[in-house]
Amino acid sequence: MNPQTLSLRALLILGLWHSGRRSLASAPELKEQPKKIAVVGAGIGGTAAAFYLRQEFGAAVKIDVFEPGNVGGRLATVKIGDYEYETGGAVIHPLNLHMKEFIEKLGIPPRKDVPSKMAIFDGKDLTFEESDWFIVNFLRILWRYGFNFLRMHMWVEGILDKFMRIYQYQQYGYSFSSVDRLLHAMGGDSFLTLVNQTLEETMIDEGFSQIFLNDIVAPVMRVNYGQSVRINGFVGAVSLAGADSGLWAVDEGNKRVCSGLLYHSKSDLIPARVTSISVKVRPSKTGTTTSFYEVNYVGESGSAHSLYDIVIIATPLHQGKSDITFSGFSPPIPSHYPGLYHQTVSTLVHGMLNVSYLGTTEPASKFTVSDILTTDSKGSIINSLSSLDPVHIPKGYKRPPASQTKVWKIFSPKPLTEEQLQDMFLSWDSVSETRWLAYPSYRPPHRKTPPFILHNRLYYINAIEWAASAMEMSAISARNVALLAHHRWHQQASKIDQEDLHTRLRGEL
Numbered sequence: 328m329n330p331q332t333l334s335l336r337a338l339l340i341l342g343l344w345h346s347g348r349r350s351l352a353s354a355p356e357l358k359e360q361p362k363k364i365a366v367v368g369a370g371i372g373g374t375a376a377a378f379y380l381r382q383e384f385g386a387a388v389k390i391d392v393f394e395p396g397n398v399g400g401r402l403a404t405v406k407i408g409d410y411e412y413e414t415g416g417a418v419i420h421p422l423n424l425h426m427k428e429f430i431e432k433l434g435i436p437p438r439k440d441v442p443s444k445m446a447i448f449d450g451k452d453l454t455f456e457e458s459d460w461f462i463v464n465f466l467r468i469l470w471r472y473g474f475n476f477l478r479m480h481m482w483v484e485g486i487l488d489k490f491m492r493i494y495q496y497q498q499y500g501y502s503f504s505s506v507d508r509l510l511h512a513m514g515g516d517s518f519l520t521l522v523n524q525t526l527e528e529t530m531i532d533e534g535f536s537q538i539f540l541n542d543i544v545a546p547v548m549r550v551n552y553g554q555s556v557r558i559n560g561f562v563g564a565v566s567l568a569g570a571d572s573g574l575w576a577v578d579e580g581n582k583r584v585c586s587g588l589l590y591h592s593k594s595d596l597i598p599a600r601v602t603s604i605s606v607k608v609r610p611s612k613t614g615t616t617t618s619f620y621e622v623n624y625v626g627e628s629g630s631a632h633s634l635y636d637i638v639i640i641a642t643p644l645h646q647g648k649s650d651i652t653f654s655g656f657s658p659p660i661p662s663h664y665p666g667l668y669h670q671t672v673s674t675l676v677h678g679m680l681n682v683s684y685l686g687t688t689e690p691a692s693k694f695t696v697s698d699i700l701t702t703d704s705k706g707s708i709i710n711s712l713s714s715l716d717p718v719h720i721p722k723g724y725k726r727p728p729a730s731q732t733k734v735w736k737i738f739s740p741k742p743l744t745e746e747q748l749q750d751m752f753l754s755w756d757s758v759s760e761t762r763w764l765a766y767p768s769y770r771p772p773h774r775k776t777p778p779f780i781l782h783n784r785l786y787y788i789n790a791i792e793w794a795a796s797a798m799e800m801s802a803i804s805a806r807n808v809a810l811l812a813h814h815r816w817h818q819q820a821s822k823i824d825q826e827d828l829h830t831r832l833r834g835e836l
């Protein structure tokens with residue numbers, strides 16, 4: 328990606344960001360504000376929702392965030408020796424503006440950058456190894472793949488350009504009632520088609536070669552989503568953007584953003600699991616009826632329930648992810664939507680790699696590759712292998728070469744056996760395994776995405792994951808749902824599902 332255009336665009340958008348003209352204080356208040364809002368789940372989606380709900384509904388509303396596990400959800404760290412390491416969501420794109428805004432608001436610095444080097448492993452040998460020299464890489468790639476690489480950057484860039492429109496819409500307070508409408512507002516029919524087709528179909532149509540897809544694109548899908556080029560074209564493009572330069576992470580761990588957002592939003596964390604939600608109708612002062620949501624939950628001190636005006640679900644409603652019963656709703660709301668989450672096992676090994684496993688004859692002391700991607704070959708047991716830096720980079724830190732005992736992270740579809748570890752490592756002194764139901768299983772791509780609106784004032788953030796799953800996607804969805812909840816509460820239909828926003832707002836720049 329051309330850094331010049333990138334920074335220009337980023338500046339433009341950031342400029343807009345800070346000069347957003349929307350004033351909430353002057354919004355017509357047709358109805359009194361809600362008194363209590365529940366958010367179910369304290370991952371990045373739930374905590375970002377708390378943050379945006381506070382922004383939309385003001386200081387008086389009580390916001391309760393339910394979380395039985397650790398704040399952060401799929402953003403998590405483990406301790407090995409004296410240091411913490413990321414096991415879940417790891418890297419953030421430079422144009423993920425919500426994540427960027429969060430750390431700025433919270434006063435958290437980005438993690439110090441450690442230069443990285445990539446290689447591709449086909450199960451036997453390293454088929455590609457990045458050199459320290461840009462020109463060498465450039466020529467090697469040109470030799471093998473012609474202009475596929477350059478064209479890919481331009482293709483992803485074109486999608487990213489449209490993607491960025493969402494920030495302007497949200498800045499002006501616009502929201503969307505479904506994932507399809509949100510995608511359509513960003514990229515028109517072309518985005519809906521992307522979600523509808525496989526990445527492979529899309530890229531072949533665009534003129535990319537099958538060899539390029541197998542050698543370069545497939546490894547990127549494997550490291551980011553543990554899946555093949557048969558995932559949908561939209562998440563595929565998001566994943567390819569994740570191979571851009573300038574990726575960053577949060578100092579002391581990405582999950583810090585979640586606890587920061589909770590604190591900043593002055594929400595109350597309730598350490599409990601929500602078991603069921605039912606709708607209750609009560610007569611109101613004005614003679615009509617009002618409905619409330621009864622949230623039932625189980626915590627350490629047993630089970631309890633509370634009534635809320637608005638409820639936001641910020642955890643996937645899928646098998647193995649959560650188990651919430653919805654009762655009294657018509658039409659009924661399922662506990663689980665169709666579709667499964669894909670397992671990615673994240674194994675952190677503190678040990679010494681057997682570099683011969685990678686088929687390289689380089690001495691381990693010279694082997695400084697940090698990220699080893701893998702091709703989609705038969706019998707491959709790992710999706711990726713990376714040298715992992717701690718979440719806080721100590722002063723003077725240099726990534727050790729492979730000849731030293733250090734932390735490696737392996738992504739694989741199945742847990743690794745002792746024998747498999749013995750093939751890869753000469754020795755190790757600790758292994759830490761996390762089995763994630765990490766992201767949707769994107770095959771087949773033609774799946775109807777679940778709704779954002781489950782009921783009048785009951786919303787669902789993780790519906791967006793069926794377009795693409797990433798921290799920023801959850802944050803975008805959280806803001807959309809907070810805006811939607813606000814506009815629907817105050818009956819501001821003009822801020823929901825507006826067509827042609829891109830053309831209409833162009834003059835506003």
Ligand SMILES: Cc1cc2nc3c(=O)[nH]c(=O)nc-3n(C[C@H](O)[C@H](O)[C@H](O)COP(=O)(O)OP(=O)(O)OC[C@H]3O[C@@H](n4cnc5c(N)ncnc54)[C@H](O)[C@@H]3O)c2cc1C
Pocket residue numbers: 367368369370371372373393394395396397398399400401402414415416417418419599600601602641642643648649650651671673763764765766789796797798799801
């Ligand atoms: C191994 C791995 C690598 C990844 N790499 C990246 C990456 O590099 N970059 C990137 O952007 N994204 C990455 N992702 C994806 C990213 O982590 C997720 O998209 C994002 O963290 C999802 O956040 P969320 O808040 O929507 O969901 P979650 O983080 O899953 O949060 C949901 C929360 O709800 C809680 N919950 C569940 N049931 C209940 C209940 N009944 N009551 C109350 N609470 C409940 C859960 O305990 C959980 O904490 C990765 C994910 C994994 C697993």
Ligand SMILES: *[C@@H]1O[C@H](CO)[C@@H](O)[C@H](O)[C@H]1NC(C)=O
Pocket residue numbers: 516519520523773
């Ligand atoms: C997406 O696919 C479905 C089912 O194959 C089809 O009905 C729909 O028209 C497609 N939409 C777009 C925008 O391509």
Ligand SMILES: *[C@@H]1O[C@H](CO)[C@@H](O)[C@H](O)[C@H]1NC(C)=O
Pocket residue numbers: 681682683684749750752753
């Ligand atoms: C290292 O890996 C190579 C190739 O897989 C293997 O032949 C060799 O025995 C391994 N070395 C050790 C000490 O396990």
